[in-house]
Amino acid sequence: MPVRIALDAMGGDQGPDVLVAGAVQAVNARNDLEVTLIGDEERLRTALRAHSAANQDRLRIVHASQVVDMDESPFEALRRKKDSSVAVAFRLQKQGEVEASVSAGNSGATMAAAIGALGRLKKISRPGIAGIFPTLKGPVVMMDVGANVDCRPLHLFQFGIMAAAFSQVIFASQRPRIGLLSIGEEGGKGNVLVKKSHELFSKSNLNYIGNVEGRDTFQGDVDVIVCDGFVGNVCLKLSEGLAEAVLSMLREEILKDFKAKLGYVLAKDAFGRFRKRVDYAEYGGAPLLGLNGTGIVCHGRSNATAIKNAINVAAELVSANINEHIQRLLDDVDSVLAAAASGEDA
Amino acid sequence: MPVRIALDAMGGDQGPDVLVAGAVQAVNARNDLEVTLIGDEERLRTALRAHSAANQDRLRIVHASQVVDMDESPFEALRRKKDSSVAVAFRLQKQGEVEASVSAGNSGATMAAAIGALGRLKKISRPGIAGIFPTLKGPVVMMDVGANVDCRPLHLFQFGIMAAAFSQVIFASQRPRIGLLSIGEEGGKGNVLVKKSHELFSKSNLNYIGNVEGRDTFQGDVDVIVCDGFVGNVCLKLSEGLAEAVLSMLREEILKDFKAKLGYVLAKDAFGRFRKRVDYAEYGGAPLLGLNGTGIVCHGRSNATAIKNAINVAAELVSANINEHIQRLLDDVDSVLAAAASGEDA
Numbered sequence: 001m002p003v004r005i006a007l008d009a010m011g012g013d014q015g016p017d018v019l020v021a022g023a024v025q026a027v028n029a030r031n032d033l034e035v036t037l038i039g040d041e042e043r044l045r046t047a048l049r050a051h052s053a054a055n056q057d058r059l060r061i062v063h064a065s066q067v068v069d070m071d072e073s074p075f076e077a078l079r080r081k082k083d084s085s086v087a088v089a090f091r092l093q094k095q096g097e098v099e100a101s102v103s104a105g106n107s108g109a110t111m112a113a114a115i116g117a118l119g120r121l122k123k124i125s126r127p128g129i130a131g132i133f134p135t136l137k138g139p140v141v142m143m144d145v146g147a148n149v150d151c152r153p154l155h156l157f158q159f160g161i162m163a164a165a166f167s168q169v170i171f172a173s174q175r176p177r178i179g180l181l182s183i184g185e186e187g188g189k190g191n192v193l194v195k196k197s198h199e200l201f202s203k204s205n206l207n208y209i210g211n212v213e214g215r216d217t218f219q220g221d222v223d224v225i226v227c228d229g230f231v232g233n234v235c236l237k238l239s240e241g242l243a244e245a246v247l248s249m250l251r252e253e254i255l256k257d258f259k260a261k262l263g264y265v266l267a268k269d270a271f272g273r274f275r276k277r278v279d280y281a282e283y284g285g286a287p288l289l290g291l292n293g294t295g296i297v298c299h300g301r302s303n304a305t306a307i308k309n310a311i312n313v314a315a316e317l318v319s320a321n322i323n324e325h326i327q328r329l330l331d332d333v334d335s336v337l338a339a340a341a342s343g344e345d346a
Numbered sequence: 347m348p349v350r351i352a353l354d355a356m357g358g359d360q361g362p363d364v365l366v367a368g369a370v371q372a373v374n375a376r377n378d379l380e381v382t383l384i385g386d387e388e389r390l391r392t393a394l395r396a397h398s399a400a401n402q403d404r405l406r407i408v409h410a411s412q413v414v415d416m417d418e419s420p421f422e423a424l425r426r427k428k429d430s431s432v433a434v435a436f437r438l439q440k441q442g443e444v445e446a447s448v449s450a451g452n453s454g455a456t457m458a459a460a461i462g463a464l465g466r467l468k469k470i471s472r473p474g475i476a477g478i479f480p481t482l483k484g485p486v487v488m489m490d491v492g493a494n495v496d497c498r499p500l501h502l503f504q505f506g507i508m509a510a511a512f513s514q515v516i517f518a519s520q521r522p523r524i525g526l527l528s529i530g531e532e533g534g535k536g537n538v539l540v541k542k543s544h545e546l547f548s549k550s551n552l553n554y555i556g557n558v559e560g561r562d563t564f565q566g567d568v569d570v571i572v573c574d575g576f577v578g579n580v581c582l583k584l585s586e587g588l589a590e591a592v593l594s595m596l597r598e599e600i601l602k603d604f605k606a607k608l609g610y611v612l613a614k615d616a617f618g619r620f621r622k623r624v625d626y627a628e629y630g631g632a633p634l635l636g637l638n639g640t641g642i643v644c645h646g647r648s649n650a651t652a653i654k655n656a657i658n659v660a661a662e663l664v665s666a667n668i669n670e671h672i673q674r675l676l677d678d679v680d681s682v683l684a685a686a687a688s689g690e691d692a
Contacts, residue, residue: 071532136591146529149537183492183579186417191495191576214580215587230537231577233529235584237560242585245482245564246592249623253616260616266609270599277595 002034002058003315006089006098007307009047010039010067011105013300019104020047022307027058029308033315034058036098039085040065064088067105070300074108078116086110090117093293100294100314102285104307107297111147111288118293121323123330123337126155127290128229129297130163131236132283137220139283141167142181145232147288153196154340156180156226160201160208161333162289163224165325170316176223179212181231187211193228200340201226204333243278284309287317289326294318348380348404349661352435352444353653355393356385356413357451359646365450366393368653373404375654379661380404382444385431386411410434413451416646420454424462432456436463439639446640446660448631450653453643457493457634464639467669469676469683472501473636474575475643476509477582478629483566485629487513488527491578493634499542500686502526502572506547506554507679508635509570511671516662522569525558527577533557539574546686547572550679589624630655633663635672640664 005026009019016039023035037044041063048056066081068074078087086109089101094117103110107129120127128144143163148155160178167176180198182190187198187210194211201208212222217235227235254260264271276282284306285298294317298310330337351372355365362385369381383390387409394402410431414423424433432455435447440463449456453475466473474490489509494501506524513522526544528536533544533556540557547554558568563581573581600606610617622628630652631644640663644656676683 134595136594149529181580183495183576183583191574194576213587214583214585215590217584218587218591227580228537230529230540231580234527234560234573234577234581237529238563238581238584239560239588241559241561241564242588243592244561246589246624248482249480250616250620253619253623254613256619257615260613263609263612263614263616267600267606267613268609269603270596270606270609273599273602274596277599278592 002032003318004034004036004098005311005314006036006038006092006101007311008039008085008089008101008103008105008110009037009044010064010085011103012298012302013070014104014302016043017047017050018302018304019307020044021051021304022302023059023311024051025304025308026311027055030312030315033311034060035311036092037061038064038089038092039067062088062092068109070106072106072109074106074112077106077109078112086113090114090295094118099318100296102296102298102307102310102314104298104300104302107146110295110297114288114291114293114295118291121290121292121326124158124162124290126158127288128159128162129286130166130289131232131286133217133239134278135218135220139171140217140220140222140225142217142225142227142232142235143289144227144229145236145286146229148229150230151193151228153193153200154337156193156197156228157200157336157340158290160206160224160226161329162326163226164206165322165329166287166289167223169320169322169325170313171223173223175207177207177209177221178224178226179209179216179222181214181225181227182211183213185211185213197226200336204336206333280306282309284313287313292323294322348378349664350380350382350444351657351660352382352384352438352447353657354385354431354435354447354449354451354456355383355390356410356431357449358644358648359416360450360648362389363393363396364648364650365653366390367397367650368648369405369657370397370401371650371654372657373401376658376661379657380406381657382438383407384410384435384438385413408434408438414455416452418452418455420452420458423452423455424458432459436460436641440464445664446642448642448644448653448656448660450644450646450648453492456641456643460634460637460639460641464637467636467638467672470504470508470636472504473634474505474508475632476512476635477578477632479563479585480624481564481566485517486563486566486568486571488563488571488573488578488581489635490573490575491582491632492575494575496576497539497574499539499546500683502539502543502574503546503682503686504636506552506570506572507675508672509572510552511668511675512633512635513569515666515668515671516659517569519569521553523553523555523567524570524572525555525562525568527560527571527573528557529559531557531559543572546682550682552679626652628655630659633659638669640668
């Protein structure tokens with residue numbers, strides 16, 4: 001059985017050509033994949049014509065007449081645009097025509113469309129977005145990175161479980177080390193939310209290593225970092241901004257003297273390898289976890305490689321049955337969940 | 347009149363020799379400065395012997411028999427260690443023997459000792475720590491970066507005012523642009539705390555530019571970034587960790603091939619200039635704002651240059667009368683403060 005993925009072929013900053021190119025790369029790379037491109041049929045047909053006909057039998061187009069813009073309010077946009085590409089994608093998924101959906105469009109709208117169509121996974125209070133950060137060792141998964149800005153301890157606890165399941169499935173961590181993002185390593189340090197979440201994690205049988213600090217994020221000594229969606233989103237964007245600023249400043253300094261410019265030419269391959277190593281495109285996108293189904297949001301600026309990789313991750317999550325993993329981990333902590341849900345603060 | 351600064355000469359990871367060296371550099375660089383070194387008298391006398399006697403008449407030693415360790419609980423440590431170097435520093439300041447204190451030790455204990463001895467500035471609910479970040483243009487001040495982990499809107503509003511006064515005094519920003527750290531640029535985006543803080547800033551006559559995102563931090567298009575101490579501390583440590591990780595990864599890639607290694611040798615000066623540009627030591631330390639007095643905390647790893655610069659910033663803050671600036675800005679927003687204080691959420 002092939003894995004069938006829907007791609008919102010209109011969302012994002014780059015336009016359909018890049019998204020379609022990513023889908024073409026994806027089906028060329030994997031034989032067991034079918035991709036449904038969703039968007040303006042004529043526009044997508046034109047985009048497809050730029051590619052060889054090989055494997056195009058595993059690409060199909062489903063028309064959608066509308067697009068949710070990047071800066072639209074998610075809920076209002078979905079209410080007004082019933083035929084938007086992202087809404088159609090998750091509707092197809094609900095109908096069982098595809099097993100997962102990928103979008104590089106408005107991530108709030110993608111999450112809202114996904115929850116609306118698929119619903120939440122059993123025992124999950126709030127689905128969230130898992131972000132993937134490159135580190136000195138391997139990638140680390142941070143959750144939530146933007147879906148839930150005001151959280152309770154139970155939510156953070158569930159983020160940890162979902163991100164751990166993701167880390168197991170995609171990065172083959174045997175027993176993912178889970179850290180709670182805080183401002184000191186001792187369990188007593190942090191804000192009220194973090195202190196109470198620490199108690200939940202400590203009671204569980206998860207591989208919880210305690211608080212981690214911002215500077216630990218990039219060391220690679222933890223597989224999963226748990227935080228609320230406000231803090232996670234700030235971290236995600238701060239990291240992006242800082243990495244760009246570091247390279248800009250370095251470039252400015254290099255351009256100041258001739259010797260350094262020559263040196264840069266010699267070291268260019270190394271810079272290229274470095275860029276590849278930190279490139280978000282390598283990881284493809286950020287999975288929406290906690291849905292009764294599978295969804296991935298990609299960076300609005302995603303190039304074709306990022307889209308290809310995101311489709312591939314979506315297929316992996318479907319094949320590995322990520323949601324069964326999550327459910328199993330949840331079953332293991334039933335007593336903690338029950339205690340947390342009954343507590344007034346959780 | 348010389349400016350008199352107390353230096354906690356025992357705090358930090360580097361030991362008294364480095365701290366004393368910083369103090370020596372400071373008095374050598376400025377004629378109008380007197381520094382009181384606080385700590386084990388014999389130890390400090392030994393450290394001073396390594397330096398030329400010139401200008402040593404502007405250095406004096408005040409003995410303190412105890413030290414607060416980096417990982418001690420601030421309040422407990424201060425209760426037990428009445429004669430710790432940091433406590434003695436702020437006690438001297440309270441007695442009017444110095445005008446400001448600088449410590450590279452336990453920042454929580456420094457803040458607690460400062461509040462205990464000096465008290466808060468009129469109309470300020472919570473003093474905080476202002477962090478200074480290098481950006482593509484000039485430095486940006488982020489507040490709070492760790493003193494207050496659970497905040498109300500009124501606190502964030504006051505952080506903005508204090509950081510703006512600091513930016514005026516130290517970075518000569520005429521009318522500092524104040525941004526509120528959030529996860530979207532529209533005023534409606536963010537968590538509950540940020541949304542309510544946005545309303546306060548919008549009502550004021552401050553140069554409030556609205557929400558800024560993590561990625562804006564390093565662009566240099568804003569002078570002050572306001573956030574709670576949890577988020578700010580995560581940002582501070584994440585930035586430190588990421589900058590180090592970026593350089594480590596780049597070095598790893600450069601060491602992989604000979605040509606790149608040669609290139610690196612040629613570009614070494616540029617790398618050095620870059621390091622200097624992002625070096626926290628250039629800014630010296632993080633001011634404690636909102637005190638009825640002046641204090642600075644330095645990074646535990648501070649080298650002598652960082653200490654020298656921190657002493658210098660402390661002297662500038664005293665000369666410029668930072669607290670009068672803050673008070674003036676507070677007076678200008680009296681009606682907003684009053685409305686916020688009477689509101690149930692503020």
